[in-house]
Amino acid sequence: MENIMVYDVSGSSALPQPAKDTTIDQVANALRNAGSAMSDTQVISQTAVVEGWVGESANQYVSDVNEIKTAVEGAQTSIESSAQALVTYQTEFTNLKAKITAHQTTWDDDLKTYKEAVAAQEADRENARNESAQNDPGGTFDSSSWDNEISKLKTNIENKQKETAKLYNADVEAVDSAASTAANSINAALEVYIPGISSGEAAAVTPNRSDLGVTMFGGGTGLLAAQTKWEDAMTDAPQAARLLNQTDPDTGLPTEAALKKFNEKYGNRLASDPYFASALLNKIGAEKLYSIAGKSTDQNIPASYVSALKSFTENVGAGIILATGGNSTQNTEAISNFNSVDKALSIDGKTSVESWRSKFQGDLISNGQKKYSHDGEVITENRTQISYLGYELLGQYIGHGAKAHPELSLGDDFLNGVNGENAVGKAMVKWDAEHPRNFDLINASAGSGPSGTAELKYGKNGMFRDGLSWDYLQNMYEAMDNNPDDTPAQKFMNSTLKWDDDHNGDTPDKEMNMTRYLVGNRTQVGKPGDLTLYWPDDKGEALGRLINEISGDRSNKDSVNIASNFLEGYNDGISRNYDDDWGFGNQDKVEAQDIFGYRNSNMRNWAGQILSPYADDIAQYLDDPSNKNGVHLPENSNRYQLMFDSKMQSSLLAKDGIIADLAWDKGVDGRAPAREVLLASTMVKSDQAFSEGFASNSPTKYTDLRDKIQNYSKLYEALYEVPGANETALHNHIAERNKNIQTVINAGVGMIPWGDVITDKGAEYVFNQVKANGLSPALNEAFPTKIKEYDPSNANNSVENLMRDQLERIRYENYQHSHPEATPWNELSADEREYFKQGATNPESKYYENGTYSQYKSEIWNNLTGDINDAKEENAEAGK
Numbered sequence: 001m002e003n004i005m006v007y008d009v010s011g012s013s014a015l016p017q018p019a020k021d022t023t024i025d026q027v028a029n030a031l032r033n034a035g036s037a038m039s040d041t042q043v044i045s046q047t048a049v050v051e052g053w054v055g056e057s058a059n060q061y062v063s064d065v066n067e068i069k070t071a072v073e074g075a076q077t078s079i080e081s082s083a084q085a086l087v088t089y090q091t092e093f094t095n096l097k098a099k100i101t102a103h104q105t106t107w108d109d110d111l112k113t114y115k116e117a118v119a120a121q122e123a124d125r126e127n128a129r130n131e132s133a134q135n136d137p138g139g140t141f142d143s144s145s146w147d148n149e150i151s152k153l154k155t156n157i158e159n160k161q162k163e164t165a166k167l168y169n170a171d172v173e174a175v176d177s178a179a180s181t182a183a184n185s186i187n188a189a190l191e192v193y194i195p196g197i198s199s200g201e202a203a204a205v206t207p208n209r210s211d212l213g214v215t216m217f218g219g220g221t222g223l224l225a226a227q228t229k230w231e232d233a234m235t236d237a238p239q240a241a242r243l244l245n246q247t248d249p250d251t252g253l254p255t256e257a258a259l260k261k262f263n264e265k266y267g268n269r270l271a272s273d274p275y276f277a278s279a280l281l282n283k284i285g286a287e288k289l290y291s292i293a294g295k296s297t298d299q300n301i302p303a304s305y306v307s308a309l310k311s312f313t314e315n316v317g318a319g320i321i322l323a324t325g326g327n328s329t330q331n332t333e334a335i336s337n338f339n340s341v342d343k344a345l346s347i348d349g350k351t352s353v354e355s356w357r358s359k360f361q362g363d364l365i366s367n368g369q370k371k372y373s374h375d376g377e378v379i380t381e382n383r384t385q386i387s388y389l390g391y392e393l394l395g396q397y398i399g400h401g402a403k404a405h406p407e408l409s410l411g412d413d414f415l416n417g418v419n420g421e422n423a424v425g426k427a428m429v430k431w432d433a434e435h436p437r438n439f440d441l442i443n444a445s446a447g448s449g450p451s452g453t454a455e456l457k458y459g460k461n462g463m464f465r466d467g468l469s470w471d472y473l474q475n476m477y478e479a480m481d482n483n484p485d486d487t488p489a490q491k492f493m494n495s496t497l498k499w500d501d502d503h504n505g506d507t508p509d510k511e512m513n514m515t516r517y518l519v520g521n522r523t524q525v526g527k528p529g530d531l532t533l534y535w536p537d538d539k540g541e542a543l544g545r546l547i548n549e550i551s552g553d554r555s556n557k558d559s560v561n562i563a564s565n566f567l568e569g570y571n572d573g574i575s576r577n578y579d580d581d582w583g584f585g586n587q588d589k590v591e592a593q594d595i596f597g598y599r600n601s602n603m604r605n606w607a608g609q610i611l612s613p614y615a616d617d618i619a620q621y622l623d624d625p626s627n628k629n630g631v632h633l634p635e636n637s638n639r640y641q642l643m644f645d646s647k648m649q650s651s652l653l654a655k656d657g658i659i660a661d662l663a664w665d666k667g668v669d670g671r672a673p674a675r676e677v678l679l680a681s682t683m684v685k686s687d688q689a690f691s692e693g694f695a696s697n698s699p700t701k702y703t704d705l706r707d708k709i710q711n712y713s714k715l716y717e718a719l720y721e722v723p724g725a726n727e728t729a730l731h732n733h734i735a736e737r738n739k740n741i742q743t744v745i746n747a748g749v750g751m752i753p754w755g756d757v758i759t760d761k762g763a764e765y766v767f768n769q770v771k772a773n774g775l776s777p778a779l780n781e782a783f784p785t786k787i788k789e790y791d792p793s794n795a796n797n798s799v800e801n802l803m804r805d806q807l808e809r810i811r812y813e814n815y816q817h818s819h820p821e822a823t824p825w826n827e828l829s830a831d832e833r834e835y836f837k838q839g840a841t842n843p844e845s846k847y848y849e850n851g852t853y854s855q856y857k858s859e860i861w862n863n864l865t866g867d868i869n870d871a872k873e874e875n876a877e878a879g880k
Contacts, residue, residue: 007161007340008111011104014161015168016225017097092175103168107161114157121146121153165344172227226341229275229334230353237279240266244284244292251305252376253295259308263315271318271405272331274338278323278353286363289316293393294372297463310400310464317401318408320394324361324424325413327483339411358418365427368394391428392442395472396463402479403468409483410476415492425476425492429514432473432522433499438534439470461537469537473518477542486550490558493518493550493565515562518543519569519603520576520596540603541668548606552613560631560640566610567644567658568629571651573600574661592729597661605665607658608674612681614642616689618652619682619715622875625649646878653879655723663722663734679719683806686712690807694814702859706867709803709860713871716799721872723879800868807860812836815847 007014125146132141246258254262269276281289296309322328325342328335342353368390370378379387402408410425417423442461462468469475480489493515501510512521536543547566553559573596578588590598597604611618625646626632632641644652651657662674672680689712693705725734809825815836816822828836839845840853849856 011107011111015100015103015107015165017100018093096171096175099171100168103164103171107164110157110160110164114153117153118150121150169227169344176227226275226337226345229273229338230279230345233273233275233279236276237283240280241283244288251295251298251301253292253301253305253309254312256305256308259305259312263308263311267311267315270315271322271401271408272328274322274326274335277319278357281319281323281360282347282356286360286367289320289397290367290370290372290390290393291376293396293463294374294376294388297388298374299465306464310466313397313463314400314404317397317399318405319401320397321401321405321408321410321414321479324357325411325418326479327409327411327485327488329407329482329484332484354418357413358422361414361418361422361424364394364424365422368424368428369431388442389437389472391431391472392439392470393463394424394428395470395475396468398472398479399468399475402475406482408479409481410479410488411483412488412491415480415488416495426495426497428472428476429497429518430499433497433501433510433517434503436534440534440537442470471534471536473522474536474538474542477546481542481546481549486553486559489546489550490556490562493547493562494558513565513568515547515565516569516572519547519566520571520573521569535599536603538602540600540606544600544603544606544610548610551610554613554639554641557631557633557640560614560642563610563614564629564631564642564644566607567642567648570603570607571648571658573597574656574658575651593664594656594661597664601665602668604662605668605671605674607662608665608672608677612677615678615681615715616685616711617642619685619711622649622652622714622718622878623711623871649878650880653718653723653875655879657723657879659718660723660725660730663725663730675719675722682712682715682719686716686806687810690810691813694810695817702855706860706863709807709864710867710871713799713803713868714875716803717868717871717875720799721875723875800865803868804861804864807864808833808837811856 125143128146129141129143132139240262243258243262244254246255247253248255253259266276266280270280293313296313301309322335325339326335327339342357345353347353347356370390371380371387372390372393373379373387398410415423415425417426439461460467461470480492483489495514496511497514497517498509498511547562551559551562551566574594576596578595588595620641621644625648626643627645629644629648632643633639634641652659654660659675662678665674667673667676671677686708689708690705693701693708696704698704722730722734812822812825812828812833816824823832825833835845836847839847840849842848
């Protein structure tokens with residue numbers, strides 16, 4: 001269905017009144033009073049003939065008086081003209097308020113009618129869906145007729161809103177014209193006393209029309225505020241662009257002085273004002289941006305000059321982010337307003353800002369696929385000299401802009417295109433897929449090794465040799481996170497990448513989900529002997545952080561689908577045999593670890609947090625795989641599931657599989673290791689599932705509970721035993737990590753960044769229950785900290801003890817629900833806990849369960865050993 005934007009805000013927000021009432025008529029009165037006061041002065045009130053004066057003195061005085069009178073009368077005429085213009089403006093302004101109120105009412109009435117009609121269609125559709133489900137369970141419900149009607153309603157309301165906005169604009173522009181007349185009249189009055197002010201010679205003190213408009217209306221959030229800010233930006237942009245035309249004869253770059261002035265005067269504005277950023281980039285153009293960046297790569301530029309260039313790159317990079325529809329955690333309302341009215345703002349009276357943006361992004365793409373030399377010139381493929389791809393230079397702008405301004409983030413237009421066209425983000429990924437490059441080689445040079453043999457020496461990456469990656473996609477990831485709205489990034493990461501993998505027009509293009517490609521398939525397959533195999537120099541940090549940020553919302557299908565494709569992409573990466581790709585040596589292992597996980601160690605760490613919200617899904621499908629990978633919405637649920645097939649089940653459980661790879665993670669930058677985070681999430685999720693099971697009134701409650709126990713026993717087994725852990729290196733590593741697991745669990749939630757990991761409200765409660773006084777004996781057995789005590793073959797015994805303690809605690813907590821006065825489990829002594837267990841069958845005990853315990857014991861307790869043994873065996877079989 002066509003995605004039509006409806007401005008779903010009230011008329012007062014979309015079509016606002018001026019930010020404050022004007023009292024400009026008081027200024028007019030003051031001007032007239034000033035004119036009258038001039039007439040009342042002694043000199044002006046004198047006649048041309050002064051009684052008693054004769055001779056040359058009298059004649060000179062009369063001449064002086066007449067000249068002063070002429071000047072003052074001229075000023076009075078200008079003042080009166082200004083006053084009248086201000087009165088006219090006041091009248092127009094007063095009338096405007098009434099007109100705007102009428103437009104707001106029309107807007108609200110139309111929007112109300114639209115919402116009521118849509119609600120009726122949606123209700124009708126839902127009723128039909130339910131009826132269809134009853135009549136044909138499992139059948140496919142066709143909602144297209146309702147969807148089409150809703151689409152028509154959207155089209156209708158959009159047309160009505162456009163017409164109302166058009167009328168509103170016309171009324172506002174009439175007032176704007178009156179403001180312009182008033183400004184010109186005031187300039188004329190000031191010209192008497194400040195010659196040159198109207199011609200711009202005294203521009204430093206000129207109250208120009210655009211500044212006047214911004215002062216009066218710029219604080220608003222509707223079309224009027226946007227128009228006044230845009231006119232102000234269009235006035236200032238040429239002055240900023242002229243600074244960049246002051247070039248240094250040696251470098252061809254803007255002079256150091258011009259750059260410093262530019263940064264000082266316009267730097268902050270570029271990073272906060274999308275109106276100015278767009279107006280300036282319209283003046284500069286994409287080609288000049290690439291040329292300046294190419295020249296900036298020259299290593300012979302003095303350090304102070306480089307400092308000014310780097311600040312310039314940061315500022316312009318921030319401007320590129322905003323001008324291409326980006327967002328910010330600061331000044332959000334103004335930026336959102338700009339992006340919502342870009343169709344109404346005009347570059348030249350014909351071209352809208354939205355249309356300009358599309359063309360500008362097209363220029364970024366076409367010039368981004370060219371190569372540039374140190375002198376900023378485009379070079380051809382057959383010239384042998386150091387060159388930089390345009391996208392690499394664009395990545396420097398974006399990377400520096402994002403690092404200097406982490407509050408900014410790339411928007412939908414940059415990533416996905418302006419109305420689907422000229423999507424820079426997608427174009428960059430496609431180019432990268434079709435032209436793989438080892439970015440580490442850009443600043444590399446040949447040198448002499450210890451034995452005199454040739455050796456490749458790697459210099460610091462980045463345009464300014466400051467370590468910023470040349471990987472333009474990595475820099476794009478840096479600018480994609482931290483967006484107040486996850487939708488643009490989610491849309492991008494859920495899109496399908498199509499690329500010509502073999503540059504053979506006779507074979508079909510490859511296709512893959514964007515997340516899956518970027519995680520585990522990007523430039524990962526090199527040809528024997530070539531140097532295209534590239535590992536991210538941030539070890540996957542930026543990509544992992546981005547995916548974690550946009551993949552944890554289980555009420556959002558796109559969010560869950562990103563997590564699903566992350567899992568598939570990660571599996572692609574660790575499943576690939578790099579020995580086969582390269583054909584020499586052991587390229588698939590580094591320090592006993594899979595090379596993919598080793599080279600992407602930061603992303604591997606993020607994997608724990610990315611997958612942790614889905615621990616319950618992983619447990620379910622490890623036990624009972626689906627027939628496909630993807631996303632599923634269970635019946636009567638609003639939370640999507642991450643599901644996977646038996647092949648992914650095998651990949652998770654294989655000795656060189658995903659869980660084994662995650663076990664190598666030691667934690668990064670204070671974040672808990674992936675295995676610990678996933679284990680913690682499993683404990684939280686299983687606690688919730690078991691608690692719901694005990695609280696159920698269903699006649700099949702214990703059968704249902706046993707199903708959940710069988711689900712989680714497999715995941716517990718895998719996380720504790722870790723496939724392949726009998727191998728010495730991983731065996732020793734896990735024993736060391738177990739020390740940290742005990743520390744994490746015993747310390748409770750303080751050791752894990754729960755806000756980023758699990759959003760369930762019960763997380764803190766659960767982990768307060770598994771501190772040392774709660775599950776300490778079971779934890780010591782389940783996670784021994786001495787290497788000689790760690791035996792993966794006994795995982796089932798350790799997990800069994802852990803789960804028995806867990807089940808008894810939850811059973812007791814279920815008892816507490818009806819006995820709130822009962823002592824908390826973690827405060828019970830060992831004897832009291834044993835009394836609770838024995839009391840369930842003792843009619844004299846307060847814990848007596850009147851027969852229900854025998855069912856629990858026969859269906860759950862007595863079968864637990866067998867269930868966990870089965871889980872271990874089935875895991876081993878599935879992981880082969």
